[in-house]
Amino acid sequence: MAKKNKTVRPKARLPRGLRDVGAHEIRAMSDMLDAIRNVYDIYGFEPLDTPAFEYSDALGKALPDQDRPNAGVFSFEEEDGQWVSLRYDLTAPLARYVSENYDGLAKPFRRYQTGPVWRNEKPGPGRYRQFTQFDADTVGTDNVAADAEICMLAADAIERIGIPRGDYVIKINNRKVLDGVLQTAGIDPVAPENAEQRMTVLRAIDKLDRLGREGVALLLGAGRKDESGDYTKGAELAPEQIAPLLDFVSASDGDLDTILTRLRSLVGDSERGQEGVEELRQIGALLAAAGFEDDRVRIDPAVVRGLDYYTGPVFEAELTFEATGDDGRAVRFGSVGGGGRYDGLVARFKGVVVPATGFSIGVSRLYAALEALGKTNSATATGPVVVLVMDPEHTADYQAMTRDLRTAGIRSEMYVGTSGMKAQMKYADKRHAPCVIIQGDDERAAGEVTIKDLVEGSLLSTKIEDNKEWRESRPAQISVKRDELVEAVKSVLARHNG
Amino acid sequence: MAKKNKTVRPKARLPRGLRDVGAHEIRAMSDMLDAIRNVYDIYGFEPLDTPAFEYSDALGKALPDQDRPNAGVFSFEEEDGQWVSLRYDLTAPLARYVSENYDGLAKPFRRYQTGPVWRNEKPGPGRYRQFTQFDADTVGTDNVAADAEICMLAADAIERIGIPRGDYVIKINNRKVLDGVLQTAGIDPVAPENAEQRMTVLRAIDKLDRLGREGVALLLGAGRKDESGDYTKGAELAPEQIAPLLDFVSASDGDLDTILTRLRSLVGDSERGQEGVEELRQIGALLAAAGFEDDRVRIDPAVVRGLDYYTGPVFEAELTFEATGDDGRAVRFGSVGGGGRYDGLVARFKGVVVPATGFSIGVSRLYAALEALGKTNSATATGPVVVLVMDPEHTADYQAMTRDLRTAGIRSEMYVGTSGMKAQMKYADKRHAPCVIIQGDDERAAGEVTIKDLVEGSLLSTKIEDNKEWRESRPAQISVKRDELVEAVKSVLARHNG
Numbered sequence: 001m002a003k004k005n006k007t008v009r010p011k012a013r014l015p016r017g018l019r020d021v022g023a024h025e026i027r028a029m030s031d032m033l034d035a036i037r038n039v040y041d042i043y044g045f046e047p048l049d050t051p052a053f054e055y056s057d058a059l060g061k062a063l064p065d066q067d068r069p070n071a072g073v074f075s076f077e078e079e080d081g082q083w084v085s086l087r088y089d090l091t092a093p094l095a096r097y098v099s100e101n102y103d104g105l106a107k108p109f110r111r112y113q114t115g116p117v118w119r120n121e122k123p124g125p126g127r128y129r130q131f132t133q134f135d136a137d138t139v140g141t142d143n144v145a146a147d148a149e150i151c152m153l154a155a156d157a158i159e160r161i162g163i164p165r166g167d168y169v170i171k172i173n174n175r176k177v178l179d180g181v182l183q184t185a186g187i188d189p190v191a192p193e194n195a196e197q198r199m200t201v202l203r204a205i206d207k208l209d210r211l212g213r214e215g216v217a218l219l220l221g222a223g224r225k226d227e228s229g230d231y232t233k234g235a236e237l238a239p240e241q242i243a244p245l246l247d248f249v250s251a252s253d254g255d256l257d258t259i260l261t262r263l264r265s266l267v268g269d270s271e272r273g274q275e276g277v278e279e280l281r282q283i284g285a286l287l288a289a290a291g292f293e294d295d296r297v298r299i300d301p302a303v304v305r306g307l308d309y310y311t312g313p314v315f316e317a318e319l320t321f322e323a324t325g326d327d328g329r330a331v332r333f334g335s336v337g338g339g340g341r342y343d344g345l346v347a348r349f350k351g352v353v354v355p356a357t358g359f360s361i362g363v364s365r366l367y368a369a370l371e372a373l374g375k376t377n378s379a380t381a382t383g384p385v386v387v388l389v390m391d392p393e394h395t396a397d398y399q400a401m402t403r404d405l406r407t408a409g410i411r412s413e414m415y416v417g418t419s420g421m422k423a424q425m426k427y428a429d430k431r432h433a434p435c436v437i438i439q440g441d442d443e444r445a446a447g448e449v450t451i452k453d454l455v456e457g458s459l460l461s462t463k464i465e466d467n468k469e470w471r472e473s474r475p476a477q478i479s480v481k482r483d484e485l486v487e488a489v490k491s492v493l494a495r496h497n498g
Numbered sequence: 499m500a501k502k503n504k505t506v507r508p509k510a511r512l513p514r515g516l517r518d519v520g521a522h523e524i525r526a527m528s529d530m531l532d533a534i535r536n537v538y539d540i541y542g543f544e545p546l547d548t549p550a551f552e553y554s555d556a557l558g559k560a561l562p563d564q565d566r567p568n569a570g571v572f573s574f575e576e577e578d579g580q581w582v583s584l585r586y587d588l589t590a591p592l593a594r595y596v597s598e599n600y601d602g603l604a605k606p607f608r609r610y611q612t613g614p615v616w617r618n619e620k621p622g623p624g625r626y627r628q629f630t631q632f633d634a635d636t637v638g639t640d641n642v643a644a645d646a647e648i649c650m651l652a653a654d655a656i657e658r659i660g661i662p663r664g665d666y667v668i669k670i671n672n673r674k675v676l677d678g679v680l681q682t683a684g685i686d687p688v689a690p691e692n693a694e695q696r697m698t699v700l701r702a703i704d705k706l707d708r709l710g711r712e713g714v715a716l717l718l719g720a721g722r723k724d725e726s727g728d729y730t731k732g733a734e735l736a737p738e739q740i741a742p743l744l745d746f747v748s749a750s751d752g753d754l755d756t757i758l759t760r761l762r763s764l765v766g767d768s769e770r771g772q773e774g775v776e777e778l779r780q781i782g783a784l785l786a787a788a789g790f791e792d793d794r795v796r797i798d799p800a801v802v803r804g805l806d807y808y809t810g811p812v813f814e815a816e817l818t819f820e821a822t823g824d825d826g827r828a829v830r831f832g833s834v835g836g837g838g839r840y841d842g843l844v845a846r847f848k849g850v851v852v853p854a855t856g857f858s859i860g861v862s863r864l865y866a867a868l869e870a871l872g873k874t875n876s877a878t879a880t881g882p883v884v885v886l887v888m889d890p891e892h893t894a895d896y897q898a899m900t901r902d903l904r905t906a907g908i909r910s911e912m913y914v915g916t917s918g919m920k921a922q923m924k925y926a927d928k929r930h931a932p933c934v935i936i937q938g939d940d941e942r943a944a945g946e947v948t949i950k951d952l953v954e955g956s957l958l959s960t961k962i963e964d965n966k967e968w969r970e971s972r973p974a975q976i977s978v979k980r981d982e983l984v985e986a987v988k989s990v991l992a993r994h995n996g
Contacts, residue, residue, distance in 0.1 A: 010555040012597035012847040015582055020595055021547035042904050044882030044911030044929070049519035051628045052550065052584075052614060053572075057508040074551075076574045084513055086550075097518055099510035106928035108915045116550060130549045138914060145893055146914040152901075289894035290901040349510040384542030395643055396787035403650075403788040406540050413542030416636060416644040417606045430604035431542070 017123030018130055028376035029367055032161050033114055036134055036361065039157045040112040043149070045136050048111040050093040052118075056083040059092040060348060074120050086118040090135040091345065091358065098139050098356075099349035107140035114363070126368070135339075137358030139346065144279050147313040147341060148286035150359045154317050154337065155296045157361065162375040167321040168336075171300035174280050174313050175340075178202075178304065180273010181248045181266050185241040189272070195308075200235040205249050205304045209334075213250065217242055252300040256284045259299050279313060305338055314340035315359060323372035333369040337361040383432030385412035385489055388424045390440045401437055401449065401485060408486045410493070428454065435492050443479065450479045451488055455496050515621030516628055526874035527865055530659050531612055534632055534859065537655045538610040541647070543634050546609040548591040550616075554581040557590045558846060572618050584616040588633040589843065589856065596637050596854075597847035605638035612861070624866070633837075635856030637844065642777050645811040645839060646784035648857045652815050652835065653794045655859065660873040665819040666834075669798035672778050672811050673838070676700075676802065678771010679746045679764050683739040687770070698733040703747050703802045707832075711748065715740055750798040754782045757797050777811060803836055812838035813857060821870035831867040835859040881930030883910035883987055886922045888938045899935055899947065899983060906984045908991070926952060933990050941977065948977045949986055953994050 014020070021029075037047075056075055075085040087093050090113045098109060114134040123129055136153055138146040151170050158168050179189035182198065189198055204219035211219070218224035220242045223234035237245070244266055251262045260281050267273025280299055287297050305314045319333040339359035346354035370376050387402045389395060398414045405412040415424050428436045438450040456476035480488040512518070519527075535545070554573055573583040585591050588611045596607060612632040621627055634651055636644040649668050656666050677687035680696065687696055702717035709717070716722035718740045721732035735743070742764055749760045758779050765771025778797055785795050803812045817831040837857035844852035868874050885900045887893060896912045903910040913922050926934045936948040954974035978986040 009847055009849060010553070010558075012556060012594045013553070014549065014556075014594075014598075015551070015553055015576065015580070018549040018551070020549070023544040023546065026545040026547055042907065042909050044884075044909060046521040047524040048521065049524055051512065051516040051518070052616070053513070053516070055508070055511070055513055058510060058512075060508075074574060076572060078513065082513070096510045096512075100512075106925055110911070118550070141915045143914050143916050145887075145897065145912065148897070149912070149914060156904075285894055286897050289898045291898075349507055351507060386542075389643075396784055399643065399646070399784050400787045400789075406654075409540065411540050411542060413608070414643065414647070416641050416647060417639045418641050427604055 015129075017128050019128060024376070025367070028370070029363070032367060032370060032376075033134065033363070035161045036157045037112070037114070039153065039160050040136050043110075043136075043153050043156075045110045045112045045153075048094075048097065048113050049115065050087070050090075050097060050113065052116075053084045053086045054093060054096060056085040058096045058349075059085050059087060060095075060345075072120055074118050088119050089117050090115065090133050090360065091137070091342070094135070094137055094139070094358075095345040095348065095356075098346050098354065102350065102354075105140075108143075108146065109139045110137070111139075112136040126364070128364075132363040134361040134363050135358060137356055139356040140354060142343070142355040144282045144313070145286055147279075147315075147357050148283045148290075150339060150357055151283070151287060151297050151315055152290055152292055154315065154339075154359050154361075155292060158317060158336070158366070161366070162370060162373065163319065166295060168317060168319050169295075170297040171303045171316045171318060172280065172283060172297065172313060173299065173301050173303040174276040175304070175310050176272050176276025176312055177263055177267060177280065177301065178205075178248065178276075180268070180270035180276055181244055183270040183273060184266070184268040185237070185244055187237075187241070197235050199308055200233075201237070201245070202304045202308075204235060205245070205302065208249055208302045213246055216249070217246060220245060249302045252298075252302060255294070256281075256288075256299065259301075260284070263301065276312070283313065305340055309342045309344060310340040311343045312341035313357070314338070317359075317361070319369050321373075323369070325372075331372065333365060333372070335362070336366045336369060382411065382434060383428075385410060385435055385437065385493075386424070386428040386431065386433040387412065387414040387437040388421065388428070389415050390421070390438060392418075394439070394444070397439065397444075398437075401439070401482075404486050405437075405489060408490070410486070410489060412489075434496055435489065437485065437489070439482075446479075447482050448479045449482055449485050450477060451485075451492060452477045453492050513627075515626050517626060522874070523865070526868070527861070530865060530868060530874075531632065531861070533659045534655045535610070535612070537651065537658050538634050541608075541634075541651050541654075543608045543610045543651075546592075546595065546611050547613065548585070548588075548595060548611070550614075551582045551584045552591060552594060554583040556594045556847075557583050557585060558593075558843075570618055572616050586617050587615050588613065588631050588858065589635070589840070592633070592635055592637070592856075593843040593846065593854075596844050596852065600848065600852075603638075606641075606644065607637045608635070609637075610634040624862070626862070630861040632859040632861050633856060635854055637854040638852060640841070640853040642780045642811070643784055645777075645813075645855050646781045646788075648837060648855055649781070649785060649795050649813055650788055650790055652813065652837075652857050652859075653790060656815060656834070656864070659864070660868060660871065661817065664793055666815060666817050667793070668795040669801045669814045669816060670778065670781060670795065670811060671797065671799050671801040672774040673802070673808050674770050674774025674810055675761055675765060675778065675799065676703075676746065676774075678766070678768035678774055679742055681768040681771060682764070682766040683735070683742055685735075685739070695733050697806055698731075699735075699743070700802045700806075702733060703743070703800065706747055706800045711744055714747070715744060718743060747800045750796075750800060753792070754779075754786075754797065757799075758782070761799065774810070781811065801836075803838055807840045807842060808838040809841045810839035811855070812836070815857075815859070817867050819871075821867070829870065831863060831870070833860070834864045834867060880909065880932060883908060883933055883935065883991075884922070884926040884929065884931040885910065885912040885935040886919065886926070887913050888919070888936060890916075892937070892942070895937065895942075896935075899937075899980075902984050903935075903987060906988070908984070908987060910987075932994055933987065935983065935987070937980075944977075945980050946977045947980055947983050948975060949983075949990060950975045951990050 073085045073088050075083050077083055116130050116132050118130050120129060151172060155170050159165060182189045188194055204216050208216050215224060219232060219234045220237045221234050223232055225231045248266050251259055260277055263277045267277060303314060303316045315338055316335055317337040318335055322330045322332055325331040337360055341357040343353050343355040385405055387398045389398050402412055402414040415427060434455055435451050435453045438452060443450055453476035571583045571586050573581050575581055610633060614628050614630050616628050618627060649670060653668050657663060680687045686692055702714050706714050713722060717730060717732050718735045719732050721730055723729045746764050749757060758775055761775045765775060801812060801814045813836055814833055815835040816833050820828045820830055823829040835858055839855040841851050841853040883903055885896045887896050900910055900912040932953055933949050933951045936950060941947055951974040
């Protein structure tokens with residue numbers, strides 16, 4: 001009896017919330033990222049790369065809990081006892097970089113960065129623990145021209161990758177205006193003791209899309225019970241405080257002047273509120289001067305963004321078209337990116353305020369939208385020409401043919417397996433080869449090669465039903481002299497791409 | 499007295515062995531990676547991406563030590579108690595991927611992958627804990643044509659990025675030939691009890707470059723004491739066993755036939771050894787058929803590669819030119835990549851042998867060599883045209899000018915800071931702006947803009963010494979009608995690039 005192998009073999013599988021990415025997506029994604037990069041370059045931003053992990057304290061997370069060091073972020077302890085974490089966004093590393101290199105930087109400092117970020121959160125459909133962001137930020141100026149420019153940048157990038165005008169909108173709001181409305185309602189928005197209540201208000205408004213005015217009203221008041229019976233505690237505002245907030249978030253109708261007039265009256269004599277409205281007016285004017293109209297960029301007071309570090313203008317990029325999902329139902333992609341002004345992040349290190357504004361694209365969501373629009377077919381994605389190995393004795397000849405094709409810039413390969421003809425044809429099919437090259441004894445004797453057009457062949461095979469007729473007519477198959485191989489393959493490829 | 503801020507601020511710094519990468523390197527590196535990618539695409543390989551971390555056991559590392567989970571690799575424990583590790587190369591994830599998706603893959607499976615890998619080792623000059631690799635592998639065939647192709651691929655990739663023929667060489671050897679030599683010397687190379695001795699022999703031969711024949715002879719025998727007095731234990735071979743090994747590693751002189759004849763006699767009647775020589779002969783024939791001569795790819799028995807998982811042919815890409823380092827001394831770059839046949843990696847999961855061969859480029863080393871050759875100037879690296887803000891009241895006008903330039907595809911930006919003229923000019927200088935656009939009151943009244951050519955200007959400033967003359971002649975500065983701005987800037991840029 002044969003000896004049983006008792007070695008325990010590891011199972012080949014990925015941890016949950018992680019995935020492999022195949023050729024099609026890599027190529028199309030790379031085209032998409034190149035398009036965005038091109039826009040950011042034209043705008044004068046410079047690329048920057050930071051490493052995958054950093055000191056946990058530099059990333060702005062509290063020292064990880066010894067017992068659960070990986071809650072939210074992935075962290076590990078260095079041999080010297082210091083904690084490091086995988087980056088969870090690209091903004092925290094930027095703040096560290098700017099602080100570390102402040103004196104040497106041309107200011108305002110304008111950089112873009114793309115790359116994976118990691119979050120140790122519960123994965124779900126389309127929600128991964130590793131995903132890609134693409135950020136652009138301007139650091140070192142409180143000039144609203146920088147905010148206006150970020151909105152143009154976002155709109156141009158989305159259009160450049162192939163989302164048509166009208167199918168997206170960049171929405172702008174200003175945290176200061178919301179603060180003004182709160183102030184008018186008798187709540188000091190910057191008092192530390194009100195910070196939690198203010199965040200509850202932000203989170204409630206953020207749900208307008210999903211819950212409507214009535215749902216938000218409940219969350220601004222005592223609280224709300226959802227369909228499952230779960231109860232969410234509210235911001236405990238009185239009805240007379242809630243009313244102006246609801247007026248505020250619904251103030252997006254009309255042209256820019258109409259909206260600004262409405263906002264001015266809602267913030268009353270709150271200085272902070274009036275400052276916010278004035279910033280929105282200036283941003284609107286700059287956008288108009290650059291030819292960005294309502295159909296691309298507009299003010300929408302319902303946009304608040306969930307993050308608490310925003311201090312002024314906030315932006316959200318939204319896709320407005322509907323696509324049909326795999327299940328036949330309508331899919332809306334909604335937000336594909338957002339950002340805003342954050343004047344406190346660099347201050348964490350330097351102790352002085354370094355104003356900054358930026359925008360982050362959720363790359364996977366944007367890609368999913370492009371896929372739904374049928375716009376992810378990269379030009380480089382065609383399969384290789386496959387040179388079949390009819391006779392292993394003559395491998396060197398087949399290798400030389402492959403070499404000639406490659407030298408001419410034609411994507412091609414000699415079959416490097418050891419199986420027979422049938423398996424080789426199957427391989428070529430599976431690789432989506434546009435054609436295969438064949439040289440058997442007869443062809444060799446005649447100094448010829450045969451080119452079998454698989455694209456044409458599979459089209460014809462739907463028309464010719466008789467097996468015999470097929471074999472006799474040998475459709476989509478031509479023989480040429482060996483030294484005419486490259487030119488002949490070029491014409492086959494040209495026919496398919498033409 | 500002002501209240502003292504008692505908050506402890508984190509220090510802005512990176513953990514050791516990590517670094518930020520700036521615009522110049524990112525752009526040039528991206529050009530380099532695109533060139534390699536292009537070659538691999540032409541060869542018919544397909545891209546694949548795997549996530550940054552995987553289950554530790556799937557990556558082939560023993561379960562990390564609870565006390566030192568980060569020795570060698572970076573590992574952390576998931577909430578369910580399973581260990582995951584950041585990938586330390588791209589081969590282990592490939593083995594996991596192939597095993598997981600085996601049935602659905604077109605075989606041989608040919609993929610390339612590039613990305614960062616992480617090693618928790620002591621950093622040093624040019625040695626980082628995060629670095630980039632670029633791998634290509636063919637999985638699922640024991641055909642030596644696949645090995646020969648990998649060597650062509652490596653040579654073509656290195657040439658495509660700009661290393662001239664003659665400045666690099668791909669060296670090939672075969673582990674089986676070394677095994678044959680050992681067998682002839684009376685050591686069974688595949689017996690488990692000899693595994694350690696065989697690795698000691700491999701490591702000794704690997705040092706031929708540095709220690710010469712005599713040093714290697716000591717390491718093959720009793721051992722060797724280095725200059726610092728440290729003693730390295732040897733492989734304990736007898737003098738009559740050492741002699742054929744030294745003949746083997748020095749057998750690289752002469753043409754292919756001469757080398758093969760010499761190797762055949764060295765392996766004697768070892769079947770494994772003769773098999774190895776025959777594989778080298780076939781690889782040599784295929785390379786010759788594809789036009790790869792001795793000046794690009796050649797057999798060198800001194801190449802053994804340190805990794806123990808190679809089972810047949812091994813490859814090493816070496817740069818042969820010398821460059822001058824920052825300290826004026828000659829620098830040799832040596833190995834910039836390597837690979838070989840490994841038939842056991844996928845077997846770890848599947849229990850059956852899945853033969854594979856591949857090559858990994860050490861991207862940073864290759865980049866350093868390109869830098870030394872002065873070939874890292876990316877075409878996209880010119881600074882932006884900067885539109886100065888002479889009068890903040892007219893920001894919208896400056897924004898519109900910037901918009902016009904961008905729409906014409908000209909990299910440009912409006913200054914978005916809040917400082918005065920002098921600081922704006924300094925900013926433009928620091929950004930390497932080719933020119934700045936100026937519109938003050940006079941120009942506005944005349945419907946004109948001024949273009950100041952900074953490249954030309956800085957050239958002239960070395961010639962004109964008189965400050966007054968400078969001001970009066972206003973060199974490198976032209977005024978044009980506002981609607982001629984784009985065309986005028988285009989000609990300034992064309993002059994610099996011409």
